[in-house]
Amino acid sequence: MKLRLDTELCQGHGRCYSLAPELFSCDDEGQAVLLVEGEVPADLEAAARTAVDNCPEYAIGTE
Numbered sequence: 001m002k003l004r005l006d007t008e009l010c011q012g013h014g015r016c017y018s019l020a021p022e023l024f025s026c027d028d029e030g031q032a033v034l035l036v037e038g039e040v041p042a043d044l045e046a047a048a049r050t051a052v053d054n055c056p057e058y059a060i061g062t063e
């Protein structure tokens with residue numbers, strides 16, 4: 001599983017980095033920053049799905 005983040009859609013609600021701080025951080029304006037490049041480690045896949053399911057802007061997806 002890989003994560004993608006559409007920074008155009010992100011509105012900085014912060015759910016992703018609250019729910020999955022191993023995978024997401026934020027910049028100075030609160031916009032999400034993806035911390036993992038490439039494959040998501042197997043033990044973080046559940047957290048990745050939680051973040052995807054809880055982004056109100058549909059800015060996070062998997063591929």
Ligand code: SF4
Pocket residue numbers: 009010011012013014015016017030031032054055056057058059060
């Ligand atoms: S949950 Fe979605 S909208 Fe909110 S900071 Fe994360 S990517 Fe951006």
